[in-house]
Amino acid sequence: MKKLTVNAKTKNYDITIKEGLIAEILDYLQQDKKKFLITNNTLEKLYPDLVSSFENKIVIKDGEEYKNFETFEFIINELLKRKIERKDLILALGGGVVGDLAGFAAASVLRGVNFVQIPTTLLSQVDSSVGGKTGFNTKYGKNLIGAFYQPESVLIDTNFLKTLPVREIKTGLGEVVKYSFIEKNCSDDEKIHLSKYLDEADSNNLDFKEIIYRSVALKASVVSKDEKEAGLRAVLNFGHTFAHSIETITNYKKFTHGEAVAMGMKLAFELSYNLNFINKEYLDYAFNLIDKFNLAPVYKIECDKDEYINIMKSDKKVSNSKIRLVLPTSKGEVKIFDNIKEDDIKKVL
Ligand SMILES: NC(=O)c1ccc[n+]([C@@H]2O[C@H](COP(=O)([O-])OP(=O)(O)OC[C@H]3O[C@@H](n4cnc5c(N)ncnc54)[C@H](O)[C@@H]3O)[C@@H](O)[C@H]2O)c1
Ligand SMILES: [Zn+2]
Structure with missing residues (x-):
């Protein structure tokens, strides 16, 4: 296991890198905090046990073209419909698209709910899950709406890479x-x-x-x-x-x-x-x-x-x-x- 800390001005948080961290993610679920998992339909198919172990899950469509206002609105509405509270936790399971959208939803809903990044692509593990840039695309350009909002922690399980296409x-x-x-x-x-x-x-x-x-x-x-x-x-x-x-x-x-x-x-x-x-x-x-x-x-x-x-x-x-x-x-x-x-x-x- 490797661990490091990000000391950003707005928050300090840990990044944990470990093969097989998913099992611990499942343990993590045993804690009493109410959790909302945000993921996409591809990950739901690839990791059915993990995804179905969450009572509150929000599954978005897979693809950069869905990193838009409509999906953001869908996520926010789902969170509010299920009565998310400020003390709850949002988990982002997926690549950069899920992470950026879920992060911005976490930054916005109730003016900020804590969130954890569980990046599943190499790009999101080495880049997008760290640093707190969140947001979505508009017809005027990519990532033009968003916020800097740091996660509570970043959990990187290298086992996710086993299902990731070579490209x-x-x-x-x-x-x-x-x-x-x-x-x-x-x-x-x-x-x-x-x-x-x-x-x-x-x-x-x-x-x-x-x-x-x-x-x-x-x-x-x-x-x-x-x-x-x-x-x-x-x-x-x-x-x-x-x-x-x-x-x-x-x-x-x-x-x-x-x-x-x-x-x-x-x-x-x-x-x-x-x-x-x-x-x-x-x-x-x-x-x-x-x-x-x-x-x-x-x-x-x-x-x-x-x-x-x-x-x-x-x-x-x-x-x-x-x-x-x-x-x-x-x-x-x-x-x-x-x-x-x-x-x-x-x-x-
Ligand atoms: N916030 C930041 O600092 C930052 C930095 C770089 C990129 N980004 C953003 O990240 C996005 C790109 O991220 P990405 O490359 O992860 O793309 P992505 O999220 O679209 O994921 C790529 C594909 O891999 C699939 N996938 C994810 N995990 C998988 C797994 N374990 N096994 C099999 N398939 C899996 C996804 O469903 C998707 O089809 C862009 O929207 C970009 O703007 C953000
Ligand atoms: Zn890049």
Whole structure:
């Protein structure tokens, strides 16, 4: 078992990582607090015993397209209909979609009810369950409605990964590799750094407990220093401004989020190299690491470059309509730039 603590300004909470933690989750149910499980229909089918052991369960439809106001309203109405009280507990069992929606429902209902994240995808285990970003999508863009609301705890059972499709594992690995490229910004503690570990890892036989631990520790370190993205937390968006355009242009259908991030990181590395921020050796290293885990199916897409740039500008992380880019500057380190010329960006697209 591995345990770590997130010390956010608004709350301190534990993250527990363990193979077989589900059994303990079931024990946890024996406690007297009234609980509301929020999950989706795929997990309900895959884990019927776990889901049916909850008297109060709210099952939503599976898919990013259901991460919307309608589903949020459905969850809130179910909670209120079943007379949730402020002392009760909401459990989010699922990937990032369930976690983000359930988290925002917990933040909103009765002005805040405690909630526990039980992430079941690699992406949610290494990323979305930690840090307290919650919310849903609107027709104007992804994650535009929401709140920062930290969970009471995060329970990570690596056994959930056994039923996860390979492509979903890879999308999580996209974020894991991202952490390795920003590890020095996140923490000086080499024991939680990922790059050396990933360099030596056998890509067909990964120790997920270790990978998740290091990823979460790196993210927790950033969140502890900058919970609400006033500065440092932006480094977590490495690869994401490009990814946002790639996902939008391809209607979120062609690539998974992690694939788009891996493609975005390659573009960021190429741009950094063109601008002389990094040398050829580091550029090659980065491409090889991304390819070792087979994360980016391609990295340039056929598209109108002006459209690509316009979407980059519409990213909500943009400040004063300038494109804000997180670019690598040395091994394991990135910097945030607001002044990269559009022509230089276009050259790598
Ligand atoms: N809050 C944050 O900080 C943050 C960070 C990154 C991403 N996100 C959000 O997370 C979402 C993506 O999360 P995701 O990649 O987990 O997607 P997801 O929640 O859609 O899950 C992916 C698929 O895997 C299925 N699934 C989940 N657990 C499974 C299991 N154990 N076995 C088999 N199938 C399983 C789901 O039903 C779904 O079909 C996006 O909406 C994104 O905006 C949030
Ligand atoms: Zn991401």
